[in-house]
Amino acid sequence: MTAYTTDVSVIIPLYGEHRGRTSIPAVTAAWLAQDVPCEVVIATAGDLPLGDTGGARLVRVAPALRAPGLLRNAGAEVARGRMLYLSDADVAPLGRDYLTRALATARRRGGAWAQPWMYRLDGAAEHAGHSAVVDLRPAPSRGGRPYCTVTARPGGVLRPLPGEVIVRRSMLHCGMVTDVAVMYPPPAPSPDSADRRDWRAPFHWGAMLLERRLFDAVGGYCRRYHGWGGEDDDLFVKVASRAPVTMAWADAGTDISCLHFEHPYPYSGTPEREANGDLYARRTAEGPEAMIEQDLADARAAARP
Numbered sequence: 001m002t003a004y005t006t007d008v009s010v011i012i013p014l015y016g017e018h019r020g021r022t023s024i025p026a027v028t029a030a031w032l033a034q035d036v037p038c039e040v041v042i043a044t045a046g047d048l049p050l051g052d053t054g055g056a057r058l059v060r061v062a063p064a065l066r067a068p069g070l071l072r073n074a075g076a077e078v079a080r081g082r083m084l085y086l087s088d089a090d091v092a093p094l095g096r097d098y099l100t101r102a103l104a105t106a107r108r109r110g111g112a113w114a115q116p117w118m119y120r121l122d123g124a125a126e127h128a129g130h131s132a133v134v135d136l137r138p139a140p141s142r143g144g145r146p147y148c149t150v151t152a153r154p155g156g157v158l159r160p161l162p163g164e165v166i167v168r169r170s171m172l173h174c175g176m177v178t179d180v181a182v183m184y185p186p187p188a189p190s191p192d193s194a195d196r197r198d199w200r201a202p203f204h205w206g207a208m209l210l211e212r213r214l215f216d217a218v219g220g221y222c223r224r225y226h227g228w229g230g231e232d233d234d235l236f237v238k239v240a241s242r243a244p245v246t247m248a249w250a251d252a253g254t255d256i257s258c259l260h261f262e263h264p265y266p267y268s269g270t271p272e273r274e275a276n277g278d279l280y281a282r283r284t285a286e287g288p289e290a291m292i293e294q295d296l297a298d299a300r301a302a303a304r305p
Contacts, residue, residue, distance in 0.1 A: 008038040008099055008209075009081030012056070012089050013071030015045040019263035020089025026133040026261075028054030030092040033134045036099040042089070043075035068206070069221030069231030076215060084215055086208045086235075090261045091118065092133050094158075101256050102209050102248070111244035112210035114236060115203045117257040118249075119150045120185075122161055136259060148183045148202035150259075158259070163187040166202060175237040175284050181249060203249030204258055206232030214243055219295025222283070223302065230276035234283060234291070241288035 010031045014020055020027075028040045032055055040056035046063035061074045072086055083103065093099065106113040119138055138158045141147060147160040163186025168179045183202040218238040225231040239245055248256060283291050 004082040004212075005080040006037045006039050007081055008034075008036055008083045008085050008103075009076070009079035009212075010038055010040045010085045010087055011072045011075035011079060012040065012042045012087055013044075013068040013075070014042055014089045015066045015071065019261070023090045023092070023261045024056070025054040027089060027092045028056045030094075030133050033096050034093065034099045035096050036103065038085075038099060039080055041075040041079055043071035045071060067226050067231065068228065069225050069235070070223060073220045073223070076212070076220060079212065082212055084208075084210060084212050086206065086210075086232075087204070088206065090263065091204055091207070092136075092259045092261075094119070094136055094138065094257050094259055096134070098256060098258070099209075101254060105246055105248070105251070105254055105256070106209055109244050109246050111246065112208055112214065112239050113246045113248055114208040115205060116207060116248040117146070117255075118148070118202060118204040118260050119158055119257060120148055120183075120200065120202075120260045120262050121158070122149060122151045122262060133259065138257060146181075146202065148200070149185055149262075161186055169199075174233050174240070204260070207258070208232075208235065208239070208245075210239060210243075214239060218242060218292050219299050222279075222291070222295050223298045224279060225276050227270070227272035227276065229273045230280040234280055237284055238288050238292050238295070241292070 012027070014024070024042065031038060031040050041059060042053060042056045043059045043061060045061060045066045047060065057078070059074055059078055061071065065071060065074065076084055085099070102113050102116070135156045136152065136158055137156060138150070139160070142160075146166060147164065148166060149161040149164045150158040151161055153159050165184040167182055169182040170177060171180050173180045181202050183200045185200060218235070221231050222234050225234070236245065248254065
């Protein structure tokens with residue numbers, strides 16, 4: 001039986017040249033300042049130089065495990081928390097009561113909590129955000145309209161960056177075709193098909209808070225994804241087949257939010273990403289129980305000496 005020594009383990013993957021290496025100290029500080037006891041576990045592939053991790057535990061695994069899901073599995077194996085919070089190296093919680101509120105929502109719904117609203121910090125203001133990320137807070141919305149892209153102002157307040165467009169778009173999301181909030185970054189005069197700029201989700205797509213036993217029961221992350229993309233939706237489909245999952249970004253009564261330190265997205269459209277998309281389509285076509293059975297078998301095989 002697992003002996004838990006803290007409430008929550010925040011699991012963060014990091015590999016390659018990801019810009020998240022520069023935000024690790026600020027992100028770790030924001031998690032360790034929570035009013036819920038937690039630890040931060042950073043899992044890296046190979047001998048990645050990180051420098052100051054801000055008090056996070058560092059787990060180094062084989063260089064071949066260059067995928068967020070594979071690294072989060074490695075972090076979860078050594079986690080000491082009864083609950084797991086699956087996150088990224090460039091995303092920080094806003095407010096010291098972030099985990100308290102997220103845990104309360106998950107318990108009230110009797111399941112997992114996923115995808116909180118995410119403010120995206122303009123790159124030009126990145127360092128201002130790093131210096132006081134623990135106590136950053138968003139300014140109130142105007143006229144009830146949500147906003148996503150922000151700048152950090154003196155006094156620890158995040159202000160909307162003018163020019164973004166937020167719409168709802170029908171798309172495949174976590175195994176279902178549904179209306180999803182989509183943000184077109186500024187300047188974005190029109191979100192129509194002629195607009196070639198990349199859209200962004202205004203929420204932390206891969207984030208999830210769930211019990212360790214539920215994570216283990218569904219086989220953790222699928223071990224067949226390599227590189228970026230697909231593994232987070234795959235896990236969501238499996239977890240949602242076993243327990244209710246609250247879509248935090250759409251839960252108007254909570255207003256729990258996080259902050260992303262913006263950076264380029266070099267992984268979109270790569271052969272690796274396309275292969276992950278094909279794998280996701282094949283797996284979800286077989287259904288969540290088949291997905292879970294396969295992943296539990298892969299986990300047992302990986303544990304053999």
